[in-house]
Amino acid sequence: MATPISSLPVIAQTSGKGAAKWAARRAEKAAGANRRPGWVTYLLLGIVIAISAFPLYYVILLASSDQVTISQTVIPGLLPQGNFWNNVQTVLNGPYPIGKAFMNSLIIAVLQSVSVVVFSTLAGYSFAKLRFRGRGPLLVFVIATMAVPTQLAVVPLFIVMTKLNLNNTIAAVIIPGMVTAFGVFWMTQYLENALPYELIEAARVDGASMIRTFWNVAIPAARPAAAMLALFTFIGSWVNYFWPFIILSAQNPTLPMVTKLLQSGYHTDYSLIMAGVAISTAPLLVLFFLAGRQLVAGIMQGAVKG
Amino acid sequence: MTVQSPPNQALQPELDRRPTRIAFSQKLGKWDVKLSPYLYISPFFILFAITGLFPLLYTGYISVHEWHTLGGKGAFVGLDNFTAVLDQATFWKALRNTFSIFLLSSVPQVIAAIIIAAILNANIRAKTFWRMGVLLPYVVAPIAVGLIFSRIFGDQFGLVNALLDGIGLDPVRWHSDAFASHFAIATMVNFRWTGYNTLIFLAAMQAIPGELYEAAIIDGAGRIRQFFSITIPQLRATIMFVVITSTIGGLQIFDEARAFDAQGRGGGDKQWMTLTMYIQDLGWGNQLNFGRAAAVAWLLFLVIIAIGIVNFLITSRISTAGTKTPKTSKKAKKVKL
Numbered sequence: 001m002a003t004p005i006s007s008l009p010v011i012a013q014t015s016g017k018g019a020a021k022w023a024a025r026r027a028e029k030a031a032g033a034n035r036r037p038g039w040v041t042y043l044l045l046g047i048v049i050a051i052s053a054f055p056l057y058y059v060i061l062l063a064s065s066d067q068v069t070i071s072q073t074v075i076p077g078l079l080p081q082g083n084f085w086n087n088v089q090t091v092l093n094g095p096y097p098i099g100k101a102f103m104n105s106l107i108i109a110v111l112q113s114v115s116v117v118v119f120s121t122l123a124g125y126s127f128a129k130l131r132f133r134g135r136g137p138l139l140v141f142v143i144a145t146m147a148v149p150t151q152l153a154v155v156p157l158f159i160v161m162t163k164l165n166l167n168n169t170i171a172a173v174i175i176p177g178m179v180t181a182f183g184v185f186w187m188t189q190y191l192e193n194a195l196p197y198e199l200i201e202a203a204r205v206d207g208a209s210m211i212r213t214f215w216n217v218a219i220p221a222a223r224p225a226a227a228m229l230a231l232f233t234f235i236g237s238w239v240n241y242f243w244p245f246i247i248l249s250a251q252n253p254t255l256p257m258v259t260k261l262l263q264s265g266y267h268t269d270y271s272l273i274m275a276g277v278a279i280s281t282a283p284l285l286v287l288f289f290l291a292g293r294q295l296v297a298g299i300m301q302g303a304v305k306g
Numbered sequence: 307m308t309v310q311s312p313p314n315q316a317l318q319p320e321l322d323r324r325p326t327r328i329a330f331s332q333k334l335g336k337w338d339v340k341l342s343p344y345l346y347i348s349p350f351f352i353l354f355a356i357t358g359l360f361p362l363l364y365t366g367y368i369s370v371h372e373w374h375t376l377g378g379k380g381a382f383v384g385l386d387n388f389t390a391v392l393d394q395a396t397f398w399k400a401l402r403n404t405f406s407i408f409l410l411s412s413v414p415q416v417i418a419a420i421i422i423a424a425i426l427n428a429n430i431r432a433k434t435f436w437r438m439g440v441l442l443p444y445v446v447a448p449i450a451v452g453l454i455f456s457r458i459f460g461d462q463f464g465l466v467n468a469l470l471d472g473i474g475l476d477p478v479r480w481h482s483d484a485f486a487s488h489f490a491i492a493t494m495v496n497f498r499w500t501g502y503n504t505l506i507f508l509a510a511m512q513a514i515p516g517e518l519y520e521a522a523i524i525d526g527a528g529r530i531r532q533f534f535s536i537t538i539p540q541l542r543a544t545i546m547f548v549v550i551t552s553t554i555g556g557l558q559i560f561d562e563a564r565a566f567d568a569q570g571r572g573g574g575d576k577q578w579m580t581l582t583m584y585i586q587d588l589g590w591g592n593q594l595n596f597g598r599a600a601a602v603a604w605l606l607f608l609v610i611i612a613i614g615i616v617n618f619l620i621t622s623r624i625s626t627a628g629t630k631t632p633k634t635s636k637k638a639k640k641v642k643l
Contacts, residue, residue: 011524023524036429036430036431037428037429037430041425041428041430042430044425045425045426045430045436045439048422048425048439048440049436049439049440049442051497052439052440052442052443052497052501053439053442055443055446055451055454055455055458055497056442056446058454058457058458058465059454062457070463071463072463073463074463074464074465074468075465075468119349119350119353120350122346122347122349123346123347123349123350125346126342126343126344126346126347127347130342130343130346131343132340132343132344135343138347138351142350145354145358145359147550147554147614148358148362149554149557149558149606149607149610150357150358150361150362151558151582152362152365152558152585152603152604152606152607153358153361153362153364153365153603154361154585154586154589154603155361155365155368155585155589155596155599155600155603156360156361156362156364156365156367156368156600157357157361158589159364159368159596160360160361160364175353175356175357176357176358178353178357179349179350179353179354181350181354184347184350209335209338210338210339210342211342214342214346235444235445238447239445239446239447239448239449239450241447241448241449241560241561241564242560242561242582242586246586246590255447256447256448256449256450256561259447259449259450259453260449260453260564260565260570263453263565263568264568264569264570267568270457273453274453274454274457277450277453277454280447280450281445281446281447281450284445284446284447285445287445288438288441288442288445292438292441293434293438295438295441295444296434296437296438296441296505299441299502299505299506299509300505300506300508300509300512301509302506
């Protein structure tokens with residue numbers, strides 16, 4: 001990957017040939033070091049990966065153990081024991097509504113992802129490509145609301161949901177998460193670059209209405225960013241605990257809520273708690289292995305654009 | 307489509323009706339063009355107004371009233387809720403705990419993320435594998451992270467204490483000592499978010515123009531010198547972004563602290579109760595006092611804004627003292643797009 005240094009002629013002209021020679025030698029050295037890093041780099045990365053994966057492995061170790069072993073030892077062995085499916089069965093058949101929690105979490109996450117993507121794409125298209133009065137200030141407002149900790153508004157939100165008779169319904173969880181400022185900002189940023197004005201003009205010249213233009217031109221262009229936004233919204237919704245915990249009851253929980261319930265319910269047997277953790281984490285792990293590449297790309301794109 | 311036949315013929319019959327049609331559709335089209343942009347952004351603004359802005363303002367209204375969770379609104383009490391809360395030792399304890407956990411999680415996290423990003427930024431093999439590897443903890447729910455680490459930091463049969471014992475150190479009482487519990491909870495936050503922030507920094511590093519390094523190499527700067535004189539100054543905007551987002555999230559920490567023990571009330575002596583836990587406790591715990599819960603929510607809101615401003619001032623101070631102006635880094639980012 002050693003790219004020749006472009007400024008060498010300039011150096012030769014301004015500082016003399018000797019300086020240019022030295023510069024070239026240094027550059028060569030640096031380029032040599034730049035080719036492929038040595039084993040130390042991989043060792044360090046290996047340690048980092050080990051740290052980020054170990055707690056999950058630890059879950060398997062504990063979840064595949066049993067009450068007696070686990071209450072007497074730090075680690076029940078370096079390899080998983082045979083009790084994992086047993087423990088999972090026990091938790092699934094236990095008194096805690098895991099099936100219901102799973103369905104609740106799934107419905108909430110899917111509906112929120114769809115809603116966030118649809119509304120963010122609409123708003124993002126409008127902000128990025130359409131001209132209208134107040135566009136600038138409104139966009140600034142959207143960005144400013146990203147910094148507003150809406151989690152602090154739980155008290156009135158609870159009052160409103162109770163007034164609407166939505167207390168202890170998953171609708172009360174879904175509604176506050178149907179739009180996000182981040183989503184609007186994300187789609188605005190993406191469409192600004194990904195959707196050329198010429199395409200919109202062409203559609204308009206052909207006589208397409210505004211919504212038809214959006215449908216036929218903006219949506220296809222927005223697809224990659226929309227998929228990433230859906231992914232992040234889904235994960236954020238799946239792991240969300242605070243607001244569902246406030247508004248839902250223990251009989252009608254989400255997965256994180258039921259995981260927490262296991263902690264007090266099975267406090268004498270950590271292998272069952274960990275089996276519960278494994279159950280609630282497994283769906284996102286599957287998603288991670290299917291779409292981890294997109295997650296990485298999404299975070300990196302968002303960072304460069306944000 | 308048949309290219310041979312002139313299209314005029316096909317359109318001819320319609321020509322007669324055309325003028326009125328155009329007038330009508332033009333009018334319609336005009337409104338379409340004018341209204342559509344507002345229509346498209348309205349779902350966000352309406353929903354945000356209902357579920358974000360209004361509740362936030364309403365919190366202020368509730369905080370100056372006597373307000374029982376079940377009994378509902380009572381008399382106007384001015385700032386009584388605020389003074390009552392500020393008089394409680396628990397509030398100050400929760401404030402201290404929140405800050406302590408926040409500092410223990412944000413500072414090491416940013417430093418670690420930058421270092422790991424620098425390693426990932428080398429020309430390594432199997433890039434995607436390593437990048438996915440650091441992101442793995444992100445898909446574990448904070449509650450699950452809390453459950454896992456409350457065992458790892460267990461007072462008895464905890465992994466960390468076993469390791470400490472292995473190297474001849476005394477075990478730490480993670481669940482009774484305040485600072486130790488903050489460290490454990492901060493570790494959970496770091497576990498989940500370091501990888502995520504690493505990728506943000508990595509992206510920013512890749513957007514730094516190569517000429518800067520080229521110039522540094524010619525000037526004889528080594529790896530370390532390049533890192534501190536080019537990489538770090540160029541990352542300034544990104545560092546600010548990460549610090550501000552982690553401030554907003556970090557000061558509202560709830561899940562990890564709640565999962566640190568089975569009771570979830572912040573420990574026997576409230577030694578790891580955070581402000582958000584305190585809000586929950588005031589509103590839905592023993593006191594059922596929405597007025598006071600709202601007062602704490604407002605105080606926490608003010609704290610977050612204050613810290614945000616301090617962050618901003620510090621970072622912009624650094625940026626004016628730095629060698630490169632932030633403008634260059636913005637340009638560099640644009641190029642990558």
